Amino acid sequence: MIRTLGLLIAALLVFGLASGVAGPAYPNKALDLIAPAGAGGGWDLTARMTARALGEEKLVTVPIAVTNMAGGSGAVGIAHMITRRKGDTHVIAVMGSALTGTLARKAVPYTFNDVTPIAAITGDYNAIAVRKDSTFNNLRTLVDVLKRDPGGITVGGGSAPGSLDHLALAVLAKQQGVDATKIRYVPFGDGAAAMASILGGQTTALSSSLSEMAGQLEAGTVRVLAILAPDRLTGQYRNVPTAREQGIDFVFLNWRGFYMPPDMPADVVKFWEDTITKLVNSRSWAKIMQETGWAPFVLTGDRLKRFLTNDLSTQENTLKELGFIR
Numbered sequence: 499m500i501r502t503l504g505l506l507i508a509a510l511l512v513f514g515l516a517s518g519v520a521g522p523a524y525p526n527k528a529l530d531l532i533a534p535a536g537a538g539g540g541w542d543l544t545a546r547m548t549a550r551a552l553g554e555e556k557l558v559t560v561p562i563a564v565t566n567m568a569g570g571s572g573a574v575g576i577a578h579m580i581t582r583r584k585g586d587t588h589v590i591a592v593m594g595s596a597l598t599g600t601l602a603r604k605a606v607p608y609t610f611n612d613v614t615p616i617a618a619i620t621g622d623y624n625a626i627a628v629r630k631d632s633t634f635n636n637l638r639t640l641v642d643v644l645k646r647d648p649g650g651i652t653v654g655g656g657s658a659p660g661s662l663d664h665l666a667l668a669v670l671a672k673q674q675g676v677d678a679t680k681i682r683y684v685p686f687g688d689g690a691a692a693m694a695s696i697l698g699g700q701t702t703a704l705s706s707s708l709s710e711m712a713g714q715l716e717a718g719t720v721r722v723l724a725i726l727a728p729d730r731l732t733g734q735y736r737n738v739p740t741a742r743e744q745g746i747d748f749v750f751l752n753w754r755g756f757y758m759p760p761d762m763p764a765d766v767v768k769f770w771e772d773t774i775t776k777l778v779n780s781r782s783w784a785k786i787m788q789e790t791g792w793a794p795f796v797l798t799g800d801r802l803k804r805f806l807t808n809d810l811s812t813q814e815n816t817l818k819e820l821g822f823i824r
Contacts, residue, residue, distance in 0.1 A: 524769055525588055528561040532591040534575025536568045538690030539656055540622055540707040541592045543790065544754045548619070551782040557773050568687050571657045572597035573606045580612055583759040587766045590616065594754035595809070599661035602813040603823055610806040614762040617774040618755035618802055620787075621795035622707040623727040624666040625738075627720045629696050632703075637724035638744045640703060641674050648680035654701035656689035656710065660822040663692070665813070666726065666750040667705040668820050670741070673748055679821050696720065707752045708735070709790045726750040727793075735791050753795050753809075755802070771798045 533545035542564070549562040567575045575591050583589050593615070601609055628634045634643075643650055648671070655663025664685065668678035684701050686692040689710030695701040697719060704711070704720075708731075714720040716734055724741040725731060728749050731738070741748045756774070758766070777783050778796050787794070797805050817823045 524766060525558065525560050527588055528563060529558065530589040531562050531564050532575055532579070532589065533564055533566050534568065534572045534591060534593075534597070535566065535656070535688040536690060537566055538693075538710075539688035540710050540752070540754065541572075541594065541596075542566060542688070542690075543709055544592050544594075544620065547786045547790070548756075548777070551777055551780060551786060552773070554782040555777065555780045557776055557780075570605055571600045571661045573600050576600075576608055576613065577606055579757070579759045580608060585761040586759050587762065590756050590758050590770070592754060593757045594662075595752045595813075596657045596662040598806070598809045598813050599657065599665060599817075602810055602817055603658075603660050605658070610757070610803075610810065613760060614758040614767060615802050615806060616756045616758055616767065616770045616798070618753050618795055618797040618805065619774060619778060620755075620790075621751045621753050621793035622709050622790070623725050623731075623793065624663070624705065624750040624752055625708045625711060625722050625725045626667070626670075626741075627696070627704045627706070627711050627715075627722045628702065629699070630719055630721050632721060634703070634723060635721075636739070636744055637741055637746060640723060641671070641676070641746065644671055644676045644681065645674065648677050649682050651702040652682045652684050652700075653703045653705055654684045654686060654692040654695040655705045656686050656692040656707075658685050659683060660817055661685075662752055663689075663705045663707075665816065665820075666752075668822075669750070669816065670726070670746070670748045672820065674746065693720075709792060712790065731791050733788055733791065751793065751795070755797070774798065 531545050533542040535541040545564045552558040579591055634640050657663045664683045671678045689706045692706055696704045722738045725738050726749055727740050730740055
């Protein structure tokens with residue numbers, strides 16, 4: 499009797515494994531997608547567009563809740579993931595160049611080795627913009643003013659001093675012979691708040707990601723002086739010149755992607771790597787790329803890890819050269 503029962507249990511286990519019902523499929527409950535910035539910024543847009551496309555393509559069938567967790571250009575988000583969500587397989591967070599800057603400035607005692615990087619998914623070119631009624635009509639004129647008086651105007655950005663938006667402006671300025679340390683950079687919590695500052699007249703110009711300017715550009719309330727891309731983009735950006743077209747050979751790409759907490763099972767990591775790969779090749783994602791002006795920038799696995807190591811090293815060296823960190 500006991501032997502018969504044992505054989506029956508074994509048979510049921512084999513049948514269950516073979517038929518795929520041995521355990522609940524992953525993900526098996528709602529996912530928490532953390533955008534480590536306020537609503538309306540580039541990280542928020544990345545989170546919401548990804549959630550939308552995953553649903554449209556039925557790559558993830560459980561609910562996905564986007565949670566905004568602003569603070570310190572990703573500092574609050576990564577601290578939360580490491581200290582509160584370790585081992586949680588149902589939370590994923592947006593990362594990007596701004597987080598690299600936060601780690602490079604040692605704003606938090608972490609590196610990318612303390613979390614589980616999943617994928618880089620997009621590149622978003624930075625741009626320089628002003629309010630539509632500004633006296634600045636092109637990037638060259640703005641640079642000439644900064645050369646004469648680096649502190650003569652204020653430039654807003656959606657990241658902390660020394661972080662991404664500031665870095666794009668500072669490296670461009672230094673290349674053009676401007677003392678970047680004297681520029682009056684005004685940091686805001688995210689791109690949306692920085693945009694509000696130029697619309698309200700609190701700052702003169704804006705250094706931010708192009709996708710964070712898309713809505714106001716379409717509404718006609720801002721003028722983008724230059725996109726920091728190698729070539730002119732298409733769609734709603736087709737009439738916006740690059741810095742190169744204005745004699746300033748400078749390109750600055752803000753990459754974005756996703757990471758998970760520490761201690762992730764290998765099969766969960768593989769699920770997300772495979773899912774992101776399917777996502778970026780989908781029709782829904784192609785439409786989003788066209789809408790936002792994002793550039794393809796997809797990395798996973800060892801290639802992503804090598805890239806993150808190099809990105810962190812590069813930003814640390816650049817910040818030291820500019821005098822922003824010692």
